[in-house]
Each structure stands twice: as C-alpha cells, then as structure tokens.
Amino acid sequence: MILVTGATGTTGSIVLRNLAEKGAAARAMARDPGRVPAGFEVVRGDFEDAASLRAAVKGVEAVFLLSSPGGHVATHDLALVDAALGTGVRKIVKVSAIGTGEQGYETTSGWHQPGEEAIRASGLAWTILRPSSFASNALSWAPQIQAGEPLLNHFGTGTNGVVAPRDIAAVAVDALLTDNHDGQVYTLTGPELLSMPEQVAQLAAVIGRPLKVIPGTDDQLRADLLALGADEEFVGFVLKGYEFVRQGGNAVLTGDVERALGRPPGTFKAWAEQNRAAFL
Numbered sequence: 001m002i003l004v005t006g007a008t009g010t011t012g013s014i015v016l017r018n019l020a021e022k023g024a025a026a027r028a029m030a031r032d033p034g035r036v037p038a039g040f041e042v043v044r045g046d047f048e049d050a051a052s053l054r055a056a057v058k059g060v061e062a063v064f065l066l067s068s069p070g071g072h073v074a075t076h077d078l079a080l081v082d083a084a085l086g087t088g089v090r091k092i093v094k095v096s097a098i099g100t101g102e103q104g105y106e107t108t109s110g111w112h113q114p115g116e117e118a119i120r121a122s123g124l125a126w127t128i129l130r131p132s133s134f135a136s137n138a139l140s141w142a143p144q145i146q147a148g149e150p151l152l153n154h155f156g157t158g159t160n161g162v163v164a165p166r167d168i169a170a171v172a173v174d175a176l177l178t179d180n181h182d183g184q185v186y187t188l189t190g191p192e193l194l195s196m197p198e199q200v201a202q203l204a205a206v207i208g209r210p211l212k213v214i215p216g217t218d219d220q221l222r223a224d225l226l227a228l229g230a231d232e233e234f235v236g237f238v239l240k241g242y243e244f245v246r247q248g249g250n251a252v253l254t255g256d257v258e259r260a261l262g263r264p265p266g267t268f269k270a271w272a273e274q275n276r277a278a279f280l
C-alpha cells in the first residue's frame with residue numbers, strides 16, 4: 001500500500017492516477033476526502049494533525065510525500081516522517097525543490113532541507129526529487145489570457161528548465177514501485193531553458209492567439225500576492241526568488257529525467273498542448 005499525500009494537487013493527483021493504472025494499491029491522503037476523485041481509497045489526513053498522520057500510514061509500505069509550498073513545508077515533512085517511523089513504512093519519496101542546500105536557493109532550501117535531512121537520517125529507503133519550475137505554473141496566466149489582458153513578466157530574460165508535472169510524477173511512481181531509485185537525488189528539469197516570454201510565445205502558438213507580455217514590477221507583484229492573502233514573509237521569499245531567476249541563477253538543465261526513466265523529459269510545448277483547454 002502506497003500513501004499519496006498532496007493527492008488533490010498538481011503532482012499528487014497524477015501520481016495517484018498512474019499508480020492506479022499500474023494496478024498498485026494506493027491510498028490518497030486529503031484534508032477533505034470529498035476532493036479526491038471517486039474510485040480511490042482515501043484517508044482524511046492533515047499535516048497539522050499528528051493523529052491523522054498516524055492513522056494515514058497504518059498498513060502503508062511507501063509514502064509519496066508532497067507538502068504544499070510555503071514556510072510550513074519543513075514542519076509538515078517532519079510530521080509525516082515522525083508518523084512513519086516505527087511503522088511498516090519502508091520508503092519515502094519526497095518532492096523537494098531544485099537547488100536545495102545550494103547558494104541562491106535559501107528560501108526553498110529552508111522549506112525542504114529539514115525534510116530531506118530527516119528522511120536521509122530515518123533509516124528508511126528514500127528518493128528525493130528536486131524539480132525545477134513546473135510547467136503548470138503557467139496556469140496562473142489563464143485568467144489574464146481569458147480576459148485578453150497582457151501578462152506581467154517578473155523574470156526579465158531569466159530562464160528556467162521548465163519541467164512537466166507528469167515527468168515528476170512518473171519518476172515518483174517508479175521510485176515508489178521499484179528499488180531502482182533508492183538513495184537517489186534527482187534534479188528534474190525539462191529539455192530546454194525557457195524565459196517567461198519564450199514560454200508565452202510557445203503557448204500563444206498552441207492556443208492560436210497572440211499574447212502580449214509586459215514587464216511587471218516588484219511593487220505590483222507584492223500588491224498582487226498580498227491581495228491573494230500571502231503574508232509579508234512569503235512575499236519577501238517570492239521577490240528574492242524572482243530576482244535570483246532574473247539574474248540567471250536558475251538557468252539549469254540536467255539529464256535526470258532521462259537518467260531515471262530512460263526517456264527524455266517532455267517539452268513545455270507538449271504540456272501546453274495537453275492543457276490547451278485551460279487557457280481558452
């Protein structure tokens with residue numbers, strides 16, 4: 001039995017589906033079980049509720065660990081590791097982030113490093129996945145695109161090795177079902193470095209509509225994030241991270257998807273084609 005946390009989110013929902021397609025026994029953990037599609041075994045679980053985590057790992061051999069982004073990642077990861085120790089769980093596959101522990105990635109390292117370290121020290125088998133920027137982050141442009149408004153570029157010409165969530169999920173599933181990836185740390189990127197305007201140009205070609213990009217300012221971004229309910233600390237993290245990308249800090253490509261899966265990673269264009277409807 002494999003426990004899938006983050007099961008209602010971008011990556012976890014694909015992991016859950018892929019495991020089911022492979023005939024593996026999987027249990028989705030969700031704060032609101034009603035949000036998990038019908039047909040899956042579900043357990044109510046909240047990283048903030050230790051008793052719920054102990055119940056969620058009962059009878060489980062492997063855990064897909066994904067905490068939602070933010071300063072709480074460390075406490076959420078540690079709570080799950082704590083609940084798993086001394087049970088039948090023998091493996092944890094954790095979604096971390098590119099550059100964890102490296103200079104320039106202090107914000108996301110602060111989120112993910114404690115969990116990575118606890119997993120390594122746990123005595124359990126593990127695989128750490130450190131994805132670059134998700135292709136699905138482009139979904140945040142959908143409201144502007146649908147409204148015919150220009151898209152704000154906060155990244156200048158800085159590039160990312162944009163990776164498709166289905167590739168992250170595919171590596172996770174293979175790591176959950178086989179021992180082939182035990183003890184591996186994979187930095188998962190797509191096949192090409194793309195700036196935000198380059199991504200938008202590819203998306204425009206896919207949806208067959210011209211899309212305009214204009215430079216965004218930090219002040220605008222701050223105001224937008226605060227309006228969405230983010231706190232000052234989170235806004236500070238985001239601004240620092242965006243500056244790092246603008247300076248070219250995240251212009252990193254690896255061959256780790258291919259190393260793990262024996263096939264190249266999917267392109268942003270392919271992701272856009274698969275998700276075209278979300279922008280129309």
Ligand SMILES: NC(=O)c1ccc[n+]([C@@H]2O[C@H](COP(=O)([O-])OP(=O)(O)OC[C@H]3O[C@@H](n4cnc5c(N)ncnc54)[C@H](OP(=O)(O)O)[C@@H]3O)[C@@H](O)[C@H]2O)c1
Nearest residue numbers: 006007008009010011031046047067068069097132133134
């Ligand atoms: N986006 C990127 O470019 C990027 C790049 C590198 C690394 N990452 C890492 O990837 C992760 C995000 O992945 P994602 O986009 O697939 O996630 P996501 O779509 O944001 O989903 C987050 C999941 O966490 C669940 N969740 C939130 N709070 C919870 C709680 N207290 N207890 C239990 N579950 C809770 C949510 O479920 P409910 O709300 O339904 O309960 C949801 O299923 C983060 O750790 C982030 O640092 C992201």
